[in-house]
Amino acid sequence: MADFHQNGVVATLHNLRERSLERMEQELKVFAEVRPITLILPSLYSELEGDALEHIVSELSEVPYISEIVIGLDQADRDQYRRARDYFSRLPQKHSILWNDGPRLREIDAKLDAASLAPDQPGKGRNVWYCIGYVLGARTAGVVALHDCDIVTYSREMLARLVYPVTNPGFPYVFSKGYYPRIADRSLNGRVTRLLVTPLLLSLEKVIGHHPYIDYLKAFRYPLAGEFAMRAHLLPDIRIPSDWGLEIGVLSELWRNYSNTSICQVDIADAYDHKHQDLSSDDKERGLSRMSIDITKALLRKLATDGVVFSQESLRTLKATYYRTALDLVEIYHNDARMNGLTTDRHKEEQAVELFAANLIEAGDVFRDNPNATPFMPSWNRVQSALPDLIHSIQDAVRLDSEED
Secondary structure (H helix, E strand, O other): OOOOOOOOOOEEEOOOOOOOHHHHHHHHHHHOOOOOEEEEEEEEHHHHHOHHHHHHHHHHOOOOOEEEEEEEEEOOOHHHHHHHHHHHOOOOOEEEEEEOOOHHHHHHHHHHHHOOOOOOOOOHHHHHHHHHHHHHHHOOOOEEEEOOOOEOOOOHHHHHHHHHHHHOOOOOOOEEEEEOOEEEOOEEOOHHHHHHHHHHHHHHHHHHOOOHHHHHHHOOOOOOOOOEEEEHHHOOOOOOEOOOOHHHHHHHHHHHHOOHHHEEEEEOOOOEOEOOOOOOOOOOOOHHHHHHHHHHHHHHHHHHHOOOOOOHHHHHHHHHHHHHHHHHHHHHHHHHHHHOOOEOOHHHHHHHHHHHHHHHHHHHHHHHHOOOOOOEOOOHHHHHHHOOOHHHHHHHHHHHHHHOO
């Protein structure tokens, strides 16, 4: 049974299993009359060929309170886009597909590039950013939720619990972050959160001292969860990274702009599994290796904006502290897994820690050597100031794409 522990920094809304999904969905139908709910699904075309998205779409087809589903489709040619339209046509809710590789949206991207406003690299962050622009142009959403398309253990209860805190008019929250245990195949997963983010935050606290931003991130049980929901009025101002630092970047924006009392985390699942990334120890541009560098850069960058100075010496100290802290946690996670009848591979866990420690220095060097880097995509308020008609052009492009044979 879930506990009811609160950390005092952000509200934690538990699943005490005393309430049915049907009752929660009935309430959400009433709430959504005032705050219509839009769901964003960033997807690769390849995910349409897997079992996970098939199950997600089947579950979403039964959800009674969603007003619109916006699908951001990456890496699809014209025939694949047409197949995607057929694939999602079973959804009973209003739905729209952003064909990000289509000529119309590419033309819009070129306009943004000419104004030095286009995202500088492909990926989930860019996909989500364009979907946000589309949602803003529609002007119909009161609440916007987002989750990935590779969740193997998906159920529609995940979505209901995710959106409930920001849709209920009696709650003060403008942002909710999902959390869950990462367990699959009798193994403890979630390596980047367990073996990078948690020990790195503990180590930063030891090296630089107490900092409210570190307290804030430590409060989240799964800070890298890709499932979150927010009130739509947050969207125009939010600035997010285009790399693997997306989730940390979103949390950082919330910390900068809103009181902690407006933010919550919510238990959305007893178990969660999705597509696993390779460690990619021989290629820093792929897998968990690149992810660890991007996340570390995002943390260093945010602390630097609050006046923290990172020298080569402090980075070396941070690496040594992180390495020892992470190894201690490997032992704790191993014991936790064993007590619950699960496993961890201690050799592979320590290999991951060694890679993440080396990448900490790599991330620090990149951060220090590129002081003029602008890693965030521009806010949509800035885009609308520079190109006032662009969000309407996105609406037109999506509509015209959908009408083509």
